[in-house]
Amino acid sequence: MSAESRWAIRVDAPGGFEKLRWVRLPCEVLRPGEVRVRTESIGVNFADCVVRMGLYESAKKYVGWPIVPGFEFCGTVIECAPGVDLAPGQQVVGITRFGGYATEVVVPAEQVFELPQGWSAREAGGFSVTTLTAWYALRELCKLRAGDRVLVHSAAGGVGLAAMSIVRACGAEAIGVVGAPHKCDAATHAGAAHVIDRSNCDWERALSDLAPGGVDVVLDPNGAATLRASYRHLGPAGRLVIYGFHEMFSRGSGRPNWPKLIWQWLRTPRFDPLQMTNHNKGVLAFNLSYLFDRLDVLAEALRELQGWAEQGLLRPSPTTSFALSDAAEAHRALQGGATVGKLVLVP
Ligand SMILES: NC(=O)c1ccc[n+]([C@@H]2O[C@H](COP(=O)([O-])OP(=O)(O)OC[C@H]3O[C@@H](n4cnc5c(N)ncnc54)[C@H](OP(=O)(O)O)[C@@H]3O)[C@@H](O)[C@H]2O)c1
Known part of the structure; x- marks a missing residue:
């Protein structure tokens, strides 16, 4: 070359x-x-x-x-x-x-x-990307505090594991949901207090047992498959953060399955502001590619993440x-x- x-x-x-x-x-x-x-x-x-x-x-x-x-x-x-x-x-x-x-x-x-x-x-x-995604959701949007309870979907994936570490670094408690038994250990090791394997149980029932009063934050990258349920399990002043729609795609397939995509899009809930106000719950969404236009926020994120890395709280x-x-x-x-x-x- x-x-x-x-x-x-x-x-x-x-x-x-x-x-x-x-x-x-x-x-x-x-x-x-x-x-x-x-x-x-x-x-x-x-x-x-x-x-x-x-x-x-x-x-x-x-x-x-x-x-x-x-x-x-x-x-x-x-x-x-x-x-x-x-x-x-x-x-x-x-x-x-x-x-x-x-x-x-x-x-x-x-x-x-x-x-x-x-x-x-x-x-x-x-x-960087998974950690900044988790940071943006938990720190920038949700102002996560010690003692908060956070539900993380796809907890053993890239963003999921990063989220678990940040929840732990903040002194909050993470409940992870994973799609297969071989993913449980990674989620626990990254900091999940509890892991729900939805391949062998009803994840909503398991969550209700662990958090009967609901959780403070849900991180949901699934899309229509779980958004309604995620919202339902928020406690008072809870926030649902949406940052992906991966259940819109067919696993293993490299090409979009258009009928499935359209069906999932039609099923995607449209949250009602009147109801959200009455329920005292919030719905937030973001795309990290726009963070490149906010270098001040990026600098703040990198400072905090570097601090945690130096203290050994983040790897x-x-x-x-x-x-x-x-x-x-x-x-x-x-x-x-x-x-x-x-x-x-x-x-
Ligand atoms: N908005 C943003 O700025 C932003 C930034 C980064 C990532 N994201 C989103 O965050 C999510 C996680 O990203 P990642 O890169 O860290 O991926 P990942 O979580 O490492 O991998 C994807 C995981 O998603 C689950 N899944 C559900 N439906 C799937 C499907 N149709 N095909 C493949 N996997 C599926 C699987 O876990 P389980 O079966 O265990 O659930 C899988 O292991 C993605 O939706 C991504 O688009 C958004």
């Missing part, structure tokens, strides 16, 4: 796993305030699969086609714009609004922070690696719905 080119996984048109193509691209130009990083590990997020299928709104807004997916990485700084307070050779963890599935990325210096001591570059590549989740050129296999595994923790791509 010449000094002016890099390798990347690019999607030229929406579709299945086969759309993730290994291509050679010119290096990006370094602008003021930016750093160039040689990636050592790149996180895979469910959102990347949604980008690949052509259903991710902010990908259309900010990039269009073709697109190099990828929101996060860990790597070594190889070049800095003048005035940037980093040096070549430093290992950093960072986020990027798309473009992460590449051997080299260029990002504003505010979007990276130094690799915490004792963390491996491999694990750290999958740390990267258990991680499974794939070669960057095998990104399709990583997407296939994530969309299979059986993975635990984070998946990363290693160039």
